[in-house]
Amino acid sequence: MTLADTRPAAAPQTRRSRLARMRDSDLWYSFRRAPVAILAALLLAALVLTAFLAPWITPQNPYDLAALDLWNAELPPIWEQGGQWPFLLGTDLQGRDMLSAILYGSRASIIIGVASVAVSLAVGATLGLIAGYHGGWADSLLMRAGDILLSMPTMLIAILVSAIARNALPADWREAGASAVIVLAISLSAWVQYARTVRAQAMVERKKEYVQAARLIRVSSAKIMLRHILPNCTTPLLVAATLNFGLGILIEATLSFLGVGMPPEQPSLGTLIRIGNQYLFSGSWWIVLFPAAQLCLLVVAINLLGDWLRDALNPKLR
Template identity: 70%
Template sequence: MPSPVSHDSIAVAEPVSPVPLPGRLARFRSSDLWYSFTRKRSAMFAAFALIFLIVTAFSAPLIAPQNTYDPSQLTLLNSEIPPIWEDGGQMPFLLGTDTQGRDMLSAILYGSRVSIVIGIASVILSLGIGLSLGLTAGYFGGFVDNILMRFGDVLLSIPTILIAILVSAVAMQALPPELREVGAGAVLVLAITLSGWVQYARIVRAQTIVERRKEYVQAARLLKVPARRIMVNHILPNTLTPIMVAATLNFGMAILTEATLSFLGIGMPPSQPSLGTLIRFGNQFLFSGVWWVVVFPVVQLCLLVVSVNVLGDWLRDALNPKLR
């Protein structure tokens, strides 16, 4: 006869706590993209350089020795002071001063902030227009597709810098004189956007044409899902990989375009100098011995654009499934 089992000998199963799901940061650090980034020294160096340039630019009011937008802080007695390591260099002008007594380090930090803001704003605006028109043209096709793409082909047949020059010159003349300096940044963003949205639209259109023929889109259509919801929730996420690469590379091109327009005198005004404006002023004194007025803004512009382009090249290779 079996012995009775006491209640004390019965083992009570402990409740199993659910395994916490990894956070977004943990999932990103275990992804192929992060692995590729940590194995690419040039990409890591470019990312650190770009972060440093952006942080210092937006921290200009805190770390810059001088507010270059405040005329009361400028004096001609401090004009053409060489860098601190040259004979005649003075503190706190580490990189010297220009012909107006403006500290070059401060001017570069404030100018970089202007160039970066214009570049980011133009890329975001171009991206929004390009995504909207590309999705519309690729999803509906037909007459809508022909009209939008033929208009884009016309813009692509004209050099980007010529479109930007035309739009910038016309818009600046259309503004009242008292608003031209205030609205110079917005005019530059508009000029760069008008020629920059076409590339995004063509990329998204090509991806949309492929995606709209797949089964999940056909099923959504049968379920009477609105076209806008299909384009935004289903098709758009599958087009973001090439768009990310294009946006990164176009950020550097937008900064260069802004610098070119400012160098030609139709960009940012002298009261709100960007890197292109500083280079235009410094170019006049290149052979007069005041070399630091033009060299340091050029070096800053090169570092900024090269860092962005290196990151864009790495991102293009990392997101290409054929290279994995």
Template identity: 70%
Template sequence: MTTDIAKTAPAKPSSALRRWLDSDIWWSFTHSKAAMLAAAIFAILIVTAVFAPWFAPQNPYDAAQLDMWKAELPPVWQEGGEWPYLLGTDTQGRDMLSAILYGTRISMIIGLASVALSLLIGMTAGLVAGFFGGFIENILMRIGDITLSIPTILIAILVSTVVRQLLPSDLREIGASAVLVLAIALSSWVQYARTVRAQTIVERSKEYVQAARLLKVPARRILARHILPNTLTPVLVAATLNFGMAILTEATLSFLGIGMPPGQPSLGTLIRIGNQFLFSGSWWIVLFPVIQLCLLVVVVNVLGDWLRDVLNPKLR
């Protein structure tokens, strides 16, 4: 009797891990050498950036650890190089490998935070515009049109400059990262707003939304629990691609001198500092941060392109 019950009992549902391993996304990932290589490199960059204090020979933000007598040492494989300064030092005696690891962490945090903030602004504006329509939609979309008519970097420069001038002088360096996040987010929210608005217009006319309205379900609940989940796929793909663009925008602002201060350098700040000594023979001060920035942006874009192709039903 027990045996018969065991035979007729329904099978236990598979775990989330098993469902993920059986999904089309995982199959596509394991059959794409470019995506696997980019993911491996990106994982290494994340680990070395997050755990920079464990990998870096020194803390580049601690002035007590800097040695001016070790300034402008070449990489360790060059004549005059010294261990443990694997990639050499800059003009302040700061270890380049340590500065790059810490700078990568700052660039990643600013890029991630700015994408998250622009997602929040853009998705909120898109949901409200697409669901309510009318005057609200016209106002929000015209603001978006004005934003798109101005180059992204100019908007970022304008916002960054204005906010810095409004801050007290003793808070400008401390709040530099927050200013950058706000500047990048305000220059890149329109793409998310337009994507979510288009999806919301399609979803609001479907029967399940009309039924929820007849049942007097609050609009915020309809937007959050019914319409929003159906708009996430294209938005997440766009966010992945814009993550690399946000890092580049931060690097550009820092290179122009309105980003992170020299005391807490990001990759863009390191490139700006090293560019001053490019033709004096200290080529490593600018070359290695440039390589790190290019590598980071390329692997993020490769992963974004792969994710876009996988989630696009027209390409299947």
């Protein structure tokens, strides 16, 4: 028998799937033991799923004016006297089904919230990396610009940017570009939080040995920032993005409620609340109550998940 025959057979190298690693992670363990987070996740999933399946599960397209019938205007919910099928939550002044309008409006609000977080996160992380890694005049310039924006109320900045951008656009583009204008208005003030977070982490990481070693072997500054420093900022950025998602939806709803957001032809939740608020005391309470309840449920679910995520990723609380 040779020496090679006496060696134990090598165990097969099995690569665990990402799903298996996620099930064994501390984050999943914390999630399973947080009933509030589970309930919030299920609620948020249901709201998002119904919003994006709205074209297939709603009886009406609220954007299609040909589908509206004034004979069905101001119908109460189906459980009230005078309610009619298939208008489960009643109709508004134009005969628009409230359930259809709410689900379509939720989709618009969710898309704007996600887009505003993505834009502000990309801009803030990029500027924060540059300011924290290079320092000098770039750091001073970017942080002073952030201080100026932080000295102004977020809602005031959003209103000013939305109003100016709308007037600058051609008349034919104003309605089509309304969502892009709102995303720009929200992102202009939201990027500062991400930039400050990444800047603080970059200032700490740039002095560590692995960054110094990367510099010695001529690794470019862009690769150091993207491959080494940015991954260390993932946790605070993820928490901030989750919380700012709900804040972005609220800002969009406020802008639409004030009349400088989404147009009535493309209703969001804020637009529906603004329209329904005009008829609150006339007896048509469902026109404003159901969109407001949908907005509250959406933001509360996001904030509860954000609070859990902040606690779960904080090593001091483990």
